[in-house]
Each structure stands twice: as C-alpha cells, then as structure tokens.
Amino acid sequence: MVESTFMNGSRRVRFVDIHGHRRAFVKTGSGPVLLLLHGVACDHTTWDRVIAPLATDYTVIAPDLLGHGQSAKPRADYSLGAYANGMRDLLAILGVERATIVGHSFGGGVAMQFAYQFPELTERLILVAPGGVGREVSPMIRLATAPGFKQLMGVLTVPGVRHVNRTGLRLAHAARLPGTRDIDEIAKIYDSFAQPGACAAVQQVLRGVVDRRGQFVTMADRAYLTESMPISVVWGAQDPIIPASQAHLVERLAPGAQVEIIDDSGHFPHRDHSEQFIRIVQDFMATTTPAPYDRERTRELLRGERSSRSARGRAVRRPIAAVASLIN
Template identity: 30%
Template sequence: MIATKALPQDQFVQVGGFRARYWKVGQGAPLLLLHGIAHSVRAWEQNLEGLSARHTVYALDIIGHGLTDKPTSSYHISDLAKFIRDFMAAVDLPKVHLIGHSMGGAIAMHFAVMYPSQVDKLVLVAPAGIGSVVGLSFRLASLPLLGEYLTRPDWKRLQTVSRSLVFDQAIIRDEFVDWQYEYNALPGAQAAHLAIIRTHLNIFGFKKWVTDMVNSELDRFKTPTLAIWGENDNVIPLDSVRSRISAMKNITLHTLRYCGHVVQLEYPEEFNRLVLNFVNG
C-alpha cells in the first residue's frame, strides 16, 4: 500500500477571473504538474517530496477540478491550455518543465505547441488524444443520461473506477477514494467533467478532430519530451499509440511492467527518478 504523505498548504490565485487552488513546494527550476480528469493536486501527493528535492514544484487544480472554480463555460482543450498560461502569468512563471497525466498530458502537449517559449522540457504520462482508443467507461460517459449516471458522485463507484485504473488494486486505499468523492461531489464538478468528456470524446473514442489536432501538433513537435506509460494501461492502451510515439524524434518512450494508467501513483519512486533524470539531463 501507498503511505499517506503530509500535504502542502493550499494556496489560491485568481486566474482569468476564476479562483484556482495550487500547491507549491521545494526550490529550484520550476516543475508544473497537470492531473487527469476528475482528479486534483492530490494525484501527485506521492511525488512531491521526491521531485521537490531539486525543484520548485507547482501542482494545479485545473479549472473544473478539485478546489478550483467550476464555471459553466468552455472546456475545450485550447481553453484549458489558456488557463494554464494564465495561471503561469498569475504566479510569475515565465517558463517551466511541464508534466501532464492523461487529460493533463493532452493539455500539456497542446500548451507546448501553442506556447513553446514557456516550456523547457515536457513529460507526458499516458497522455490522452494521440490515438482514438480510450476505455469503455469514458466512451459511455459521452452518452446522454448514461453519462450523468456513470459520473454521479458515488463512493462505491469511485472506488471501482479508481481500482480499474491501476494494476495492483491494493494501492487504492479508502482515503484515496474519500478525497475523490469529496471533490467530485462539489457543485459543478460533474457538469465540468462531462463537458470535457463530451467536447472531446464520443462512443467510439476520441473525436477525429482531437486526434487530427494532436497528431498534427506531434508532427511539429520540437520540445524535448519523455513519455511514460504503464504496459497494463487499460484506459489509453500502450499498444494503440506505441508506433506513433516511437516514430517521433523528440520523444523518448519509457514503459513500466505491471503498471496501469496512473504511473505516478503506482511506482512513485521510479516515476520521480525518471522525471528528475530527464529534466536535469
């Protein structure tokens, strides 16, 4: 099981007229961590101590998530990338090493193309959108009514979903599900998550415009990038994107055996080592 870590103090800042929660720990060249859908800064709590030994680490609740505001506005990937840009301006971060998991990885890729001068190196952890394949539960959530049912704030459902994301289900402790439930039950959270899903996915997977955009951006990619993937990821299967990533000159792919979709939680020490070696190499 994963041990509970002491949590940093919540900090808040105005970003584009919205209140955003973030954590800041450590000293050194800045790292900015972007979580996946329906998660929060707590997705990184097993990584903060290791990464902050050499860096100032910022973990952000993306708009619509955690304790950040959840407006009824656009959740298009370009707007999410602009939110990251505005956050960096608000906390005076001209340039960062950017690390994104799943949805956060898709945002990080898009950000690196939109604002290349603001990204030093990029770490993508099972990023969304390179291929069209995505887990069935996410595709079903794109459907009317069924999506509302599947994303309802229910503790047992969240436990089942969380366990499905990892290879070793024992690491999903009740405390992990508790904070997932707390954040997902906040007003506006479900609507925000459904807006993200339905903007970018349908019953067949990621919409064609998403994969076309991402792959067009990959063809223009110049940012040095490390991609980290679990070989047992059933949300965004490695085999569905391996050939595309392996063909990219600026992307180094590292895979982990007996690992699902949440690498930073399943193998935190290995994840931290990979990230530190890459950004400091």
C-alpha cells in the first residue's frame, strides 16, 4: 500500500500500485470474500448502499477499476482479460486465496472473464444486470463507441454546460418523466467524464465489447465451463441499458443458476432495492458451497466430454415463463 485516505467521513479508500498504475479500493469487514466490480464509467461508490451491511458477514473488497474513479487512467489495455488480470493481482497483494465475484453491468463481464481465466480463485459468481449474456444493449452505449464521442463529451463537460445538463437530468428524474429510469445514475456517469482521461478510458473499454450492432463478447461460447460454479443473476425488470429479457438466455447458458428479477427496478437493482439485493446475496451465500476446482474435469469439458449433470444442483428461483411475464 502506498497511501490511504478517508471517504464520507468513515469509509477508508486505499491505494496500491500494480504494474506502475495506482489502483483505488475499499476493503472492510471479515469472513468469506466478496469482490464487488462496478460497471463502466462508475466506481466503487455504486455499491455504497450495500457495502456496510454485507461487511457484517463478509470481507468486502470494492475496487475502482483501472480508468475509473480514483484509480489511474493511463493509455493502457482495457480489455476484459486485462481487467481480470488486474483483479487477480489485487487479490494476490491482499492475500486473498479465493472469492465470490460480484459484477454489475460491464463488471459482470469482467466477473465472468475472471471465472474463466482463474477458476481456482473463484468460489461463486453473482451477476447484476450483466454485460456479456446476450447481444442487445442500449443505443446510448453503442453511441459511446462512435468516432467523435470523446470530442462531444469534451464540449458537454465544460463546467458551465455540465452544470446545466446535470441539473436538467436530475430534474427529469425527479419528475419521473417517461424514459428517465436510472437517469440520476446516468447523471453521475456524465459528471465523471470531466475527469482527465476518463472519457478516453471508457470509450476504449466499450470498444472492446460493443460495436454498432451491440455486444459482440458474450458468455455463450464458454458457459459450459461453469457447470460446477454456483451462479446468481439479478436483474431489474425495467432495465433500459441491458434488457432484462436477456434473463431468458441464462437458463440455456447456465442451467441451475438462480435468477432473480426485481420489480420496479432499472439497471442498478443494488441501488434501487438495496435491502432486497442484500437478502439475495446473503441467501445465495448461505445456500451454496464454493465451487471446487477440478483441473481434469476442465480438460474433459474442453475436449467436448460434457455431461448433462449440473454440479450446482440449484433450480432457477423464478420460472423463465414468469420472468417473461414481468418483462413484457
């Protein structure tokens, strides 16, 4: 650790240099480890409503991913694989042997990549409105990958312009205007683009997983490797960013995974309904056992020797038909 400070009067934000770049993170609590990975253009504060309650039973580690929050924003590798490597290195520095990986949005994609690259370090996966399940994604996300986006944000984040636009977004959210679900969180993301290097980092992140037709990196081709991995998927029924209809794919890609659809919730169910989210995590942790790592079984799966068994042994909590009725 090279330095530490305090945030919100009580939460300690720590810093460590990994490969020459500063990484910020929060670490609190004791017990089994939960690694909380935020979405693109967010930071560890997206979890601020759940960190303290979860820390009563677990060791909670919530980093700012490289290019986000208080972490460095270098010209660097922002691929899913690089992020997974960075999380491995952070856990190694902290002396963590294994963890349950909790990923929201893009962080869900990082969580799945981490489990693929480092199954020996992964006990469970909790995916919250995750990227990397299906192809569909909000047009706003596709726009962020387009040429000229960084220049546009440069104009829109000039202090006076940013203040007016941010105020307008928050007023629209307060008035509950149509199409303003999650607009308060989007206002925070918009505000973050004023940080030097933030917009360039976000655009590079998104270009690694999204093009004009949607997400092109998904879990579909490697999901069979998760047969022994306990997986929970949590989605907001009114998610405008990554549609909750993609929950249909979970049953096919990861049989035995738990699926929770939270009513009256958008892309941030851990913020919209934090108490319900905490209960879901606690129940999942209490009713599942950490995934065993079997190198030989992994070899068999890679060779195509797949069985119909599901070592998770968990039923989907809500039938997919019921999920569809909530979304449609």
